[in-house]
Amino acid sequence: AAGVIQSPRHLIKEKRETATLKCYPIPRHDTVYWYQQGPGQDPQFLISFYEKMQSDKGSIPDRFSAQQFSDYHSELNMSSLELGDSALYFCASSARDRPTGELFFGEGSRLTVL
Amino acid sequence: GEDVEQSLFLSVREGDSSVINCTYTDSSSTYLYWYKQEPGAGLQLLTYIFSNMDMKQDQRLTVLLNKKDKHLSLRIADTQTGDSAIYFCAGFQKLVFGTGTRLLVSP
Numbered sequence: 091a092a093g094v095i096q097s098p099r100h101l102i103k104e105k106r107e108t109a110t111l112k113c114y115p116i117p118r119h120d121t122v123y124w125y126q127q128g129p130g131q132d133p134q135f136l137i138s139f140y141e142k143m144q145s146d147k148g149s150i151p152d153r154f155s156a157q158q159f160s161d162y163h164s165e166l167n168m169s170s171l172e173l174g175d176s177a178l179y180f181c182a183s184s185a186r187d188r189p190t191g192e193l194f195f196g197e198g199s200r201l202t203v204l
Numbered sequence: 205g206e207d208v209e210q211s212l213f214l215s216v217r218e219g220d221s222s223v224i225n226c227t228y229t230d231s232s233s234t235y236l237y238w239y240k241q242e243p244g245a246g247l248q249l250l251t252y253i254f255s256n257m258d259m260k261q262d263q264r265l266t267v268l269l270n271k272k273d274k275h276l277s278l279r280i281a282d283t284q285t286g287d288s289a290i291y292f293c294a295g296f297q298k299l300v301f302g303t304g305t306r307l308l309v310s311p
Contacts, residue, residue, distance in 0.1 A: 094246075132292060132301045133247065180246060190254075191235050195246040 092116055094196035096181050102202045103171050111166040111199045115183030121145065122164040123193060124156060125180040133180060139164060140186060171203045208302035210293060215308045222280040224305045226293035231255070231274055233295035238267065238278045241290045241304070250278070250291075285309045 095114040103109050115122050121140045125133040126149075135148035139158035150156070153171075158164045168175060178200050182193035207229040216222045224238075234255050239247040253260045253267045253276075260267045266279040276293050290304040 132303050135300065178244075182247075189234075190252055192237055192249050192252055194249065195239075197246040198244075200244075 094181055094183050094194055096179075096196035096199050098199060099197065100200045100202075102204065104204050105171055105173065107171050107203075108167065108169045109171060109201060110168070111179050111181075111201070113164045113166070113181030113183075113196060115162050115164070115181075116185075116194055119183035119185045119194070120162065121184045121186055122158055122162070123182040123184070124150075124164070124166050125182065127178045127180060127198070128174075129177070131177075136166070168201075171201075173203050176201060176203045208293060208300055210291075210302040210305045212303065213306050213308070215310065216283050218283060218285055218309055218311050220283055222278075222283045222287070222307055222309075224278045224280075224291050224293075224307065226276040226278075226302050228274050228276065228293070228295070228302075230300075231271060236267075236269065236276055236293065236295035238265075238276075239292045239294055239301075241292065243289075247292065280307075283307075283309050285311060 097112045123138040124136040127133040136150040137156050138146045142158045154168050156166045178198045180198045182195045184193045210226050235252050237252040238250045240250050241247045251262045251265050264281045268277045288309045290306050292304045293302045
C-alpha cells in the first residue's frame with residue numbers, strides 16, 4: 091500500500107540558509123500534519139492542513155511557513171535557518187472521514203544545520 | 205494545554221511481558237493511539253483504542269484505558285528483541301505525543 095512520501099530524506103544546510111521539505115500524503119488523504127522531532131525529543135506538532143487550508147497551528151516558528159497544494163501535497167519552508175532547527179521533520183496524513191482518525195507518518199526528513 | 209507523560213526507559217528480557225504506561229490530562233480525544241518508532245525511522249501506528257472502551261487486545265498487544273485516572277497502558281506479551289524501540293502514546297486535540305518510552309529487550 092502507498093505510504094506517506096517525504097523528500098528529501100536528508101538535507102544539510104548552513105545557518106541563515108533556507109530549506110524546503112516536501113510531503114506527499116497517502117492517496118485520498120485530505121489532511122497533512124508537520125512535526126518536528128529534535129534529538130532525543132518527542133515529536134512536536136508544527137502545523138496542519140485540511141483541504142488545502144491551514145487547520146491548526148502548533149509551535150511553528152515565524153521563520154517557517156507551509157502550505158498544501160491542490161494535489162494535496164504539502165511543503166514546509168524554513169528560512170533563516172538556525173542550529174536549533176536541526177531535527178527530524180515528519181509529515182503525516184489522515185483522512186478526515188476515517189472515524190479512527192489515526193495519522194500515518196512518513197519516514198521523515200533529517201535536516202542538519204551547520 | 206495537553207500534558208502527556210510516560211516513563212523514559214523500560215528494560216526487559218526476551219520472552220517477558222512489557223508494560224508501558226502513559227498518563228494524560230486532556231480527555232477529549234475520541235481515540236487514543238500507540239505509536240512505535242525505531243531508530244532514525246518514522247512513527248508506526250501500533251494500535252488504538254476508542255475512548256469508550258477500557259480494553260483492546262490485538263495479537264501480542266493489549267491496551268488498557270482507565271478514563272477516570274486518565275491512564276493508558278500498552279502491554280506487549282512475549283517481548284522480542286525486534287520490539288526494541290521508542291513507544292509513544294498519543295491522542296487529544298493536536299495529536300500531542302508523550303515523551304516516549306524507550307524499550308530495550310535483551311536476549
